[in-house]
Amino acid sequence: MIRALRIISSNPLSLTGLVLVLLILAAALFAPLIAPFPTHNGSVVDFAFANRPPSTRNWMGTDLVGRDIFSRILYAYRISLGLGVVVLIIAAPVGTVVGLMAGYLGGWIEAVLMRLVDVFLSIPPLVLAIAVLGVLEPTLANAMIAVTVMWWPWYARLVYSIARSEREEGYVLAAEVIGASTAHITIREILPNCLPAIITKMTLDMGFVIIIASSLSFLGLGVQPPTPDLGSMVAEGARYLPDSWWMTVFPGLAILLAVFGFNLFGDGLREILGVDE
Amino acid sequence: MTLLSVSDLSKTFQTASGPVHAVRDVSFAVDRGECLAVVGESGSGKTTLANMILGILRPSAGTIAFDGAALPARRGPIQRRAIQFVQQNPLSSLNPKRSIGASIRLGLDTYGIGARAARWARVEDTLEEVGLPREMRRRSPAALSGGQRQRVGIARALACEPELVVLDEPTSALDVLVQARVLRLLNDLRARKNLTYVFITHDLAVVRNVADRVAVFRSGELVEIGDTPKIFSAPEHPYTRSLIGAVPVVDDAELQLRNRLAEGT
Numbered sequence: 436m437i438r439a440l441r442i443i444s445s446n447p448l449s450l451t452g453l454v455l456v457l458l459i460l461a462a463a464l465f466a467p468l469i470a471p472f473p474t475h476n477g478s479v480v481d482f483a484f485a486n487r488p489p490s491t492r493n494w495m496g497t498d499l500v501g502r503d504i505f506s507r508i509l510y511a512y513r514i515s516l517g518l519g520v521v522v523l524i525i526a527a528p529v530g531t532v533v534g535l536m537a538g539y540l541g542g543w544i545e546a547v548l549m550r551l552v553d554v555f556l557s558i559p560p561l562v563l564a565i566a567v568l569g570v571l572e573p574t575l576a577n578a579m580i581a582v583t584v585m586w587w588p589w590y591a592r593l594v595y596s597i598a599r600s601e602r603e604e605g606y607v608l609a610a611e612v613i614g615a616s617t618a619h620i621t622i623r624e625i626l627p628n629c630l631p632a633i634i635t636k637m638t639l640d641m642g643f644v645i646i647i648a649s650s651l652s653f654l655g656l657g658v659q660p661p662t663p664d665l666g667s668m669v670a671e672g673a674r675y676l677p678d679s680w681w682m683t684v685f686p687g688l689a690i691l692l693a694v695f696g697f698n699l700f701g702d703g704l705r706e707i708l709g710v711d712e
Numbered sequence: 713m714t715l716l717s718v719s720d721l722s723k724t725f726q727t728a729s730g731p732v733h734a735v736r737d738v739s740f741a742v743d744r745g746e747c748l749a750v751v752g753e754s755g756s757g758k759t760t761l762a763n764m765i766l767g768i769l770r771p772s773a774g775t776i777a778f779d780g781a782a783l784p785a786r787r788g789p790i791q792r793r794a795i796q797f798v799q800q801n802p803l804s805s806l807n808p809k810r811s812i813g814a815s816i817r818l819g820l821d822t823y824g825i826g827a828r829a830a831r832w833a834r835v836e837d838t839l840e841e842v843g844l845p846r847e848m849r850r851r852s853p854a855a856l857s858g859g860q861r862q863r864v865g866i867a868r869a870l871a872c873e874p875e876l877v878v879l880d881e882p883t884s885a886l887d888v889l890v891q892a893r894v895l896r897l898l899n900d901l902r903a904r905k906n907l908t909y910v911f912i913t914h915d916l917a918v919v920r921n922v923a924d925r926v927a928v929f930r931s932g933e934l935v936e937i938g939d940t941p942k943i944f945s946a947p948e949h950p951y952t953r954s955l956i957g958a959v960p961v962v963d964d965a966e967l968q969l970r971n972r973l974a975e976g977t
Contacts, residue, residue, distance in 0.1 A: 605805035606815070609868065612766050613819045614792040627809035 439707045449703025455696025463512040470506035478661040489681055496681035498671065504681060507663040508689045514664050515693065518575065519644040522582045523637050529583075530590020531633060535621045537591070538598025549595060555588040561650060568656040578657040582647055586640070593636055597629045631708035639701035642694035649690050665690050714780075715908050716765070716876055717741040721774035723760050723932075734760040736932045737774070744875070747902060747909040749919040749940070751955065752929030758912045761929070762878050765910060766797050779875070793823045796869035800881040802861035806853040812839075812864050813849025819872035838871040839864075843897060859890035863897065870901065876908045883918060895921055916959045920944065928952045 443449045467473045471494075481501030489496045495504040537548040555563070567581035601607060602625070610620050649666030651657040658664035665686045672682025723735040735757040742748045750758050763769040765776060767787045775782045783791055796819075799805040806815050813835045820831045836846040842863040853861055862882060869877050882898070883891040899922060902909060911922055919926055920940065927937040928951065936949040947953045 604807075605799045605801055605803075606807040606810075608768070609797065609799065609805055609815075609865075610818060612768060612792070612797045613822050613872065614787070614789055615818055615822050619818075619822075624807055624810070627807070630809075 442707050443703050446703055446706070448699050449706070452696050452699025452701070452703055455692055456700045459512055459693055459696060460516070462509050463516045466506075466509040466513055470503070470509045472503040472506040476507060476510035476661075476663050486675075486679055488679075495685040496679075498668075498682055499675075504668070504685050507668065508665070508686060511663040511665045511668065511686070512689070512693070514575065514658055514662065515645045515648060516641070518579055518582070518648050519641045521579050522586055522644050522648075523640055525583045526586035527590050527633055527637055530587040530592075531594045531626070531629065533587070533591040534594025534596075535598050535625060535629070538595040539602055539621050539625060540617070541602075545595075548591070552588040552591045552595075555585065556592070558585075560585040560647060564647065564651055565654070565656060568651065573656045573659065575658045575662070578648060578651055581651070581656075582644060585647075586644070589640075590633065590636070593632060594629050597632060598625050601625045601628050632710045635701055635705045635708055635710050638697055638704050640697075642697035642701075645690060645693050645697075713744050714741045715744040715746075715778065716910070717777045718761075718765070719775055719777070721761070721764060721776065722772045723757075723764060723769060724772045733932050735764070735771075738932075738934045739774075740927055740934060740937055742876075742908055742910060744908055745902070745906050746924045747911055747922050749923035749926045750910060750912045750929060751914060751916065751919055751926060753914060755931075756929040757932035758914075758929055759880060760932075762797075762880050762910065762912050765876075765878055766795060767792065789823050793819070793825075793872050794875045796872050796874035796877050798862075798865050798869050798877060798879045798882045801885055802858050802865055803885070805865050806861055808853055810852075811849060812851050812853060812856070815853075816849070816864065816868045816871050819868065823872060825871075825873065835867075835871060838867045841870060841901070842867045857890075858886050859894060862886060862890075862894055866894075866897065866901070870905075874907070876910065878910045878912070880912045881914070882911075884913065884915065891918075898922060916944075916956065928955065 443453055462469060466476075470476075479500075479502055481497075483501065485497060485501040486499055487493055487497045487501075493503045493505065495508065497503055498507070533548050533552065537545040563585045564578075564581040567584055568577055571577040571580065598621070607620060607624060610624055615624075645665075648657055649664070649669070652664045652666030653670045655667070655670065657666060660667065668686035669683050669690070672679065672686065676683055718741070719739045721735060721738045722733065725732045725734055738761065740748070750761065752758050760769060764771050767783070770785055777783065778791065778794065806812070813832065816835045816838060817831055820826060820834060825831075826834050832849070835849050839846055839848055844860060844863050844867070848856075848860075848864075853864070856864065862885075865882070879898070883894050886894060895918065898909070901907060909922070911919075913919060923940045925938060926940050926943045928935050928943070928949065930951050936943065936947065936952045938948075943952060944956060947956055
């Protein structure tokens, strides 16, 4: 832990990442306490203050119906991070199980599972998600499903490549000679050696999931109004560029900061956990 | 009394450039309590032989009998437990993410040796037997030296209470002083527990120190087998002669110097 802090603090970029991630997590967690206008996360109108540029009252200006953009961004972080966490908590274990089985068992199981993974990876992610949302209704839950469907194969491929090389290690042979079960060898022996890479990837992916989810809602396929979402806020504001620039720029910056933060922090984590590549 | 007997054992690998005969019609027997050294250059089929004895590879032909009964293609826990394995590379043979104790305990859990609650104590007893402190069970392999790791590898085999231990170049990755200590440990353990060793090595100096008998392999065939003193003093096969001829000789003066130094320590 102390070693981890030392590595992080010795690298200004990782430290920036850590600070950004903590700030964003705090913003999402305490949104109702921080937001100057906590009611503005829903259908509220305040036409007296509609379409105002940034001021001391509204730090990031207001939208077309007078809602405080700063407050809405805080609430939008809740949605984005929540979506990211749910997606990764489903995608990472599913991909891990597939990758472990394919990498350790080999043979026809490897062939079938990894070709399936290749099929998923060959479809452009956004197209796959749009297809899923085209079949289902565009809601937050379905956006989660869509992003999860396109995300697990990356974990399968990551874990597969590690498991394949770990399979050749002496400790796996030792467990096989003793006659340990496949479950023991994959979960207790090989998985612990994949965890650092999985955790690092999950951190890096938080940023990317936020981008994809924002892209989907930008296209109107994710979270529906009046729930605040960074992607749909950018889409809404984009119609009033360049005059009402604050409606687009601040939600856009919020996306940027989140992605930037998780990426820098993920890189620092990679160093701490000693993950290659 | 014969513990392990190998008859007409062959292993052929199918490769793109045709079949490769890794082991060809090999027959020999090992008595209980004996140490048989298997020597030969790399590619001579030593490791393939070891893997067949351990049940990692299936023989293409021939049988392996243990304690009077032929071993089946799929071995049960009783048969697995009796034949244990010490690997060459102590760096890769222990899982870097698991404690020393967890690695040693695996056999106990797999074979159901001892009461569950007593297994950690057993693991610690085994550590003591190989000359390591009991507290070491909580340590990670990264904290250990090469020699200590190899002792843990031996402890892992020993914890299963085997009858036969297959040692695949157990000292070749260690430096000389550590090598000598590990060999002494292996000799002690064999005497104390009446273990039987199949000791694979290419180091003839090691052979002289540990083996009762020597089996010489060349391109998958057993060219000569006999008592260690006889193999070293009167090798029959020309290949054995050339192997022994290649050992660097220590002359009398050097030997005396070594003895003097040894007394000084």
